[in-house]
Amino acid sequence: xxxxxxxxxxxMPDPADNRSPGQQQMSREEKAAFEGRISxxxxxxxxxxxxxxxxxxxxxxxxxxxxGMAYGMRMAAELVGAVIVGAFIGVGLDWLIGTKxxxxxxxxxIGFAAGVLNVVRAYERMQKEIAxxxxxxxxxxxxxxxx
Amino acid sequence: xxxxxxxxxxxxxIPIKLFGWDVSFTNSSAFMLLAVIxxxxxxxxxxxxxxxxxxRLQSMAEVSHQFVASMLRESTGExxxxxxxxxxTLFIFIFVCNMLGMIPGAFTVxxxxxxxxxxxxxxxxxxxIVGFAKNGIRFLKLFVPEGVPILILPLVVLIxxxxxxxxxxxxxxxxxxxxxxxxxxxxxxxxxxxxxLSAGTFAALSPLPLLMAVALTALEVLVAFLQAYVFTMLxxxxxxxxxxxxx
Numbered sequence: 001x002x003x004x005x006x007x008x009x010x011x012m013p014d015p016a017d018n019r020s021p022g023q024q025q026m027s028r029e030e031k032a033a034f035e036g037r038i039s040x041x042x043x044x045x046x047x048x049x050x051x052x053x054x055x056x057x058x059x060x061x062x063x064x065x066x067x068g069m070a071y072g073m074r075m076a077a078e079l080v081g082a083v084i085v086g087a088f089i090g091v092g093l094d095w096l097i098g099t100k101x102x103x104x105x106x107x108x109x110i111g112f113a114a115g116v117l118n119v120v121r122a123y124e125r126m127q128k129e130i131a132x133x134x135x136x137x138x139x140x141x142x143x144x145x146x147x
Numbered sequence: 148x149x150x151x152x153x154x155x156x157x158x159x160x161i162p163i164k165l166f167g168w169d170v171s172f173t174n175s176s177a178f179m180l181l182a183v184i185x186x187x188x189x190x191x192x193x194x195x196x197x198x199x200x201x202x203r204l205q206s207m208a209e210v211s212h213q214f215v216a217s218m219l220r221e222s223t224g225e226x227x228x229x230x231x232x233x234x235x236t237l238f239i240f241i242f243v244c245n246m247l248g249m250i251p252g253a254f255t256v257x258x259x260x261x262x263x264x265x266x267x268x269x270x271x272x273x274x275x276i277v278g279f280a281k282n283g284i285r286f287l288k289l290f291v292p293e294g295v296p297i298l299i300l301p302l303v304v305l306i307x308x309x310x311x312x313x314x315x316x317x318x319x320x321x322x323x324x325x326x327x328x329x330x331x332x333x334x335x336x337x338x339x340x341x342x343x344l345s346a347g348t349f350a351a352l353s354p355l356p357l358l359m360a361v362a363l364t365a366l367e368v369l370v371a372f373l374q375a376y377v378f379t380m381l382x383x384x385x386x387x388x389x390x391x392x393x394x
Contacts, residue, residue: 063369070373073321081317086309107309110302114309118317125384 071126078118086111151334155258155327175262178254182243211239215379222383226390233273234386237266238379245326245371249364257374258326260319267319270382278389289392318381325374329367336360 026034090107094100159171193204201209215235219227241257248255256262278286290307291300339356343349 067373070325070370070377073325074317074377077317077321077324078313081320082309082313085313085316089309089312110305111309111313114306114313117306117310118313 067130074122074126075119078122079115082115082118083108083111086114151331151338154254154330154334157259174254175256175259178244178247178256179262182240182247182256185247186239186243218380219383219386222380223387223390227383227386230273230277230386234379234382237270237382238375241266241322241378242372242375245375246368248326248330249368249371255326255330257322258330260323263319263323264315266322266378267315270318270385271315274385274389277386278392281390282392286389286392289388314381314385318378318385322374322378325370329363329370333360333363333367336363 086107086109087104089111090104093103093107097103157173157175159169159173160177161172163170163172189204190208193202193208196202196205198205212235215238216228216231219231219234223230244256247253248258278289282288290304290311292303292307295303336356336359340353340360343353343356
């Protein structure tokens with residue numbers, strides 16, 4: 001931000017100076033200039049604040065995007081992990097008992113059910129986590145700017 | 148095009164044979180050792196002063212301690228603080244390994260499922276042992292949700308058991324897959340730059356994948372931290388199940 005012009009500084013009313021009461025009264029032009037400066041300052045302050053807010057928003061946005069990817073991967077792993085474990089148990093039992101391929105099919109499906117259960121649980125936890133992080137402002141912090 | 152998988156190859160630095168097993172000191176071991184030395188060195192230097200008004204290094208160490216401690220306390224309560232050394236070690240080790248992997252040319256220890264699976268198995272066995280030691284047979288209540296009709300209870304218990312057994316799988320696959328995928332993507336985009344540069348007029352397009360690689364590097368740093376965080380967070384949640392199996 002550029003410093004104010006030098007003449008502005010010299011005309012700034014100084015409360016500490018001991019001029020006579022008549023001289024302390026600002027002339028009409030001075031008053032107008034002063035008010036102009038104040039409104040100008042307010043405008044500039046507003047801009048700075050808006051910039052800062054935008055920076056915070058962008059940071060939060062990027063953070064949530066990164067987390068979104070992490071959550072996505074987590075969901076995929078939760079689902080696939082359970083299916084794999086179920087299938088392995090099925091194959092193992094088939095191999096032990098000799099009922100190929102029936103237990104594999106049964107445990108594959110049970111594994112899928114367990115995967116869905118995992119995803120539902122992970123989603124519930126995630127929802128709480130996000131709500132705590134954004135202070136319940138879910139949906140407002142991550143604006144859709146895709147279209 | 149440079150092989151994007153080449154960076155994950157393991158080659159022995161000091162070949163060692165023990166009872167017929169190959170236990171060579173590999174580049175992976177070297178980076179694990181480096182991570183441990185860096186961590187130990189950092190905390191030793193940072194906490195040397197132990198002043199009331201912390202120096203920069205000391206406050207970094209304190210912030211990381213605080214971060215993990217509050218994460219553990221939030222999900223397990225005061226009872227879980229006993230396991231803080233384990234959780235903190237896991238977090239710092241994974242974080243430092245992930246970050247070391249971000250240095251060009253470095254080896255990413257956590258991009259191998261054998262490493263992440265070993266860490267996940269450690270957590271899984273800890274949960275099992277702590278669960279049975281603390282709650283005895285009541286730990287099995289974890290598999291029997293309340294308010295389920297007796298008719299479908301066997302099926303539900305089976306599903307719960309598979310869900311429980313799938314934890315170490317998803318726990319390890321997530322960390323490994325993230326690190327592997329991220330590093331391959333980085334390498335592929337880097338390879339695009341080289342390919343375009345040697346393709347005559349198409350060389351004009353080469354800044355595009357370069358920009359992408361720069362953006363991906365930033366994302367990868369975030370992922371490196373987040374995955375360490377997620378791994379630790381899940382460890383805390385599993386420990387909570389072991390300490391309070393009644394939900």
